[in-house]
Amino acid sequence: xxxxxxxxxxxxxxxxxxxxxxxxxxxxxxxxxxxxxxxxxxxxxxxxxxxxxxxxxxxxxxxxxxxxxxxxxxxxxxxxxxxxxxxxxxxxxxxxxxxxxxxxxxxxxxxxxxxxxxxxxxxxxxxxxxxxxxxxxxxxxxxxxxxxxxxxxxxxxxxxxxxxxxxxxxxxxxxxxxxxxxxxxxxxxxxxxxxxxxxxxxxxxxxxxxxxxxxxxxxxxxxxxxxxxxxxxxxxxxxxxxxxxxxxxxxxxxxxxxxxxxxxxxxxxxxxxxxxxxxxxxxxxxxxxxxxxxxxxxxxxxxxxxxxxxxxxxxxxxxxxxxxxxxxxxxxxxxxxxxx
Ligand SMILES: [Fe+2]
Numbered sequence: 192x193x194x195x196x197x198x199x200x201x202x203x204x205x206x207x208x209x210x211x212x213x214x215x216x217x218x219x220x221x222x223x224x225x226x227x228x229x230x231x232x233x234x235x236x237x238x239x240x241x242x243x244x245x246x247x248x249x250x251x252x253x254x255x256x257x258x259x260x261x262x263x264x265x266x267x268x269x270x271x272x273x274x275x276x277x278x279x280x281x282x283x284x285x286x287x288x289x290x291x292x293x294x295x296x297x298x299x300x301x302x303x304x305x306x307x308x309x310x311x312x313x314x315x316x317x318x319x320x321x322x323x324x325x326x327x328x329x330x331x332x333x334x335x336x337x338x339x340x341x342x343x344x345x346x347x348x349x350x351x352x353x354x355x356x357x358x359x360x361x362x363x364x365x366x367x368x369x370x371x372x373x374x375x376x377x378x379x380x381x382x383x384x385x386x387x388x389x390x391x392x393x394x395x396x397x398x399x400x401x402x403x404x405x406x407x408x409x410x411x412x413x414x415x416x417x418x419x420x421x422x423x424x425x426x427x428x429x430x431x432x433x434x435x436x437x438x439x440x441x442x443x444x445x446x447x448x449x450x451x452x453x454x455x456x457x458x459x460x461x462x463x464x465x466x467x468x469x470x471x472x473x474x475x476x477x478x479x480x481x482x483x484x485x486x487x488x489x490x491x492x493x494x495x496x497x498x499x500x501x502x503x504x505x506x507x508x509x510x511x512x513x514x515x516x517x518x519x520x521x522x523x524x525x526x527x528x529x530x531x
Contacts, residue, residue, distance in 0.1 A: 193362060193363055193364060193365060193366035193367075193388075194268060194269050194272045194273075194363065194364050194365075195260055195261070195265040195266075195268055195269050195301075195364070195365060195366065196261065196265075196365065196366035196387065196388045196389070197258045197259060197260055197261070197301065197365040197366065197367075197387055197398075198259050198260070198261050198387060198389060199258070199259045199387060199394075199398060200256065200257070200258055200259070200344055200345070200346060200347055200398050200399070201240065201243070201256075201257035201258055201259040201300075201302050201305075201344070202242055202243050202244060202245060202256070202257040202300075202344060203243070203244055203245075203253070203255075203256050203257070203344065203347055203413040204245050204246075204247075204253070204254040204255045204256065204257070204298070204300075205244070205245070205246045205247075205251075205252065205253055205254055205456075205460060206246065206247050206248065206249030206250060206251065206252045206254055207246050207248070207249070207251050207456075207457070207458055208248070208249070208250065208251065208458075209457070210232045210246060210248060212457050213232055213246045213456065213457065214232055216435065216456050216457050217232075217234045217244060217456075218338065219338055219429060219430055219433045219435065220338065220339070220341065220415075220426070220430065220454065220462060220464075221338040221339035221340055221341040221415070221417065221426055221429075221464070222234035222235060222236060222243065222244060222341050222415070223235050223236075223237075225283075227245070227282070227283060229281065229282075230247070230248070231245050231246060231247045232245065232246040232247075233245050233282075233283055234246075236341040236342045236343045236344065236415065236416075237310060237311040237312075237340060237341065237342050237343075238310050238342050238343040239307040239308045239309055239310040239311075240284070240305070240307055240343065240344075241282070241283040241284025241305055241306065241307070241308070242282065242283050242284065243341075243343060243344035243415065244344070244413075245282070251458035251459070251460070253297075253409070253410035253460060254298060255297055255298030255299060255300060256297070256298075256299060256300070256347050256349075256413075257299075257300045257301070257302055258299060258300070258301050258302070258365060259301075259302055259303065259305070260301050260302065260303040261303070262303055262304075263277075263286070263287050263303045263304045265303060266287050266288075266289055266301060266302075266303040266304075269289050269301060269364065270289045272364075273289070273291060273364075275289060275290065275291065276289075277289050278290075280302055280305070282302075284305035284306050284307070285304070285305060285306055286302050286303055286304035286305035286306070287302065287303055287304050288300050288301065288302050289301045291364070293349075293357060293360055293361070294351070294352065294353070294356045294357050294360050295349070295351055295352050295357065295408045297349065301365075317332065317421075332421075334421055334425055335425075336425060336428065336429065337425060337429055338425075338426055338429050338430075339417040339418070339422050339423060339425060339426025339427075339429070339464055340417060340418040340422050341415045341416070341417055341464070342415075342416045342417060342418060343415065343416050344413060344414070344415055344416075345395055345398070345414050345415060345416045345465060345468070346395065346397050346398050346399060346400065346413070346414045347398075347399060347400075347412075347413045347414070348399075348400040348401075348402060348411035348412050348413075348414075349399070349400070349401055349402070349408075349409075349410065349411060350402050350403070350404050350406065350407065350408050350409050350410070350411050351382075351401045351402065351403055351408055352403070352407075352408040352519075353403060353519065354380060354381055354382055354383070354401055354402070354403040354516070355380075357401045358383060358385075358401055361385065361399060361401065362385070365387075366387070366388040367385035367386065367387065367388070367398070367399060368385060368386050368387075368388050368473060368477065369383045369384070369385055369477040370383075370384045370385065370386050370396050370397055370446075370447070370471060370475075370477060370478070371383065371384045371396075371397075371446045371447075371477070371478045371479070371480040371484070372384075372477065372478070372479050372480065373402070373480055373481070373482060373484070373485050374479055374480070374481060374482075375482055375509045375510070375512035375513035375515075375516060376509055376510065376513035379513040379516050379517060380516075381402065381403045381404070381482075381512050381513070381515075381516050382400060382401055382402035382403055382404075382485075383400070383401060384396060384397035384400045384446055384447060385397055385398065385399045385400065385401070386398055386471060388473050389472065389473065390472065390473050391472050391473065391474070392472060393470035393471060393472050394470060394471065394472070395447075395468055395469075395470060396446070396447035396448070396449075396468055396469040396470070396471060397447055403512075403515070403516055403519070404512065404515070405511060405512060405515040410460060411461065412438075412453060412460075412461035412462060412463050413460075413461075413462055413463070414449075414451075414462070414463035414464075414465050415462065415463065415464060415465070416465055416466060416468075417464045417465070417466050418466070419466055420450055420466055420467060422466070423441065423450060423452055423464050423465070423466050424441065426452070426464050427440070427441055427452050427464070430454055435454055435455070436454065436455040436459075437452075437453070437454055437455075438453035438454055438455050438461050438495070439451070439452075439453040439492065439494060439495055440452035440453050440463075440464075440491060440492070441491055442488040442489075442490060442491015442492060443488060443489040443490050443491060444488065444489070445480075445484050445485075445487055445488070445489055446480055446484055446485060447468050447469050448467065448468060448469045448489075449465040449466065449467060449468040449469075450465065450466050450467050451463055451464070451465050451491075452464040452465070481509065482508055482509035482512060483506075483509070486508070496508060
């Protein structure tokens, strides 16, 4: 039983040496930027939440993530269980905040009671015809070029130092449910896609993905839901014409099923556009999956580690990941000598 159950991810926090350059990139990415009273650069989508991305001046870095609790009373429970203060949030939207640090030192701010604005309707949500159903009749498709319409922050992926330790930390506090656990080799898990426990309310296949990779711990990417597939493609063309740096896409994932498009911000932090992802409720259980399932696509270009002449096969990549996980466990023994 977890201390509380969070309802969604709220924001990601960065520092960057040039807020003007960050503003330009985020605007081209499809977020709406505004200056905070605290000197930070804030950016929001169209779901009415006060902000989804915040940058302060400094060396380029990922500084942490925000999660949204269902209520201030839940937040109070969390504060008491963790023996920390629940404070007034000074960020846009106000409310309350509890600040925690995860096992890898990542700042996790849990917020509640924020003021939301009315959501904006996306502009490209038109009827789509296919071979079986043709709901759009006597009208044409005419799309306006420009940035994607980012609706909301959907998930964050963290590369963690030790998967089981981080998994327990996040599940024990926030009630995450595993959607798909990734086994690098049978019996050697290296990560999991985790969704929020909203009971019978369907929720994104993953709000958090924790991955233990040979490259070590750190930020992997943050992913923003856009209005539609057309919108994602318009956003792709816009970022391409602005000479931004693509990372992977456009394609459709296997786990979570999203159509994805990854880009790098000016300092190399990866942000994703996605649309058309799976939704599950608390009764939908958990699955085991392979590295092939994780990195292969239903359509689209291969993951960058599988591209190029000397790319490893998914089997070899899985073997290397499993070796890394096992090697780490070997040197992480309890004082009694039993494997941790
Ligand atoms: Fe993602």
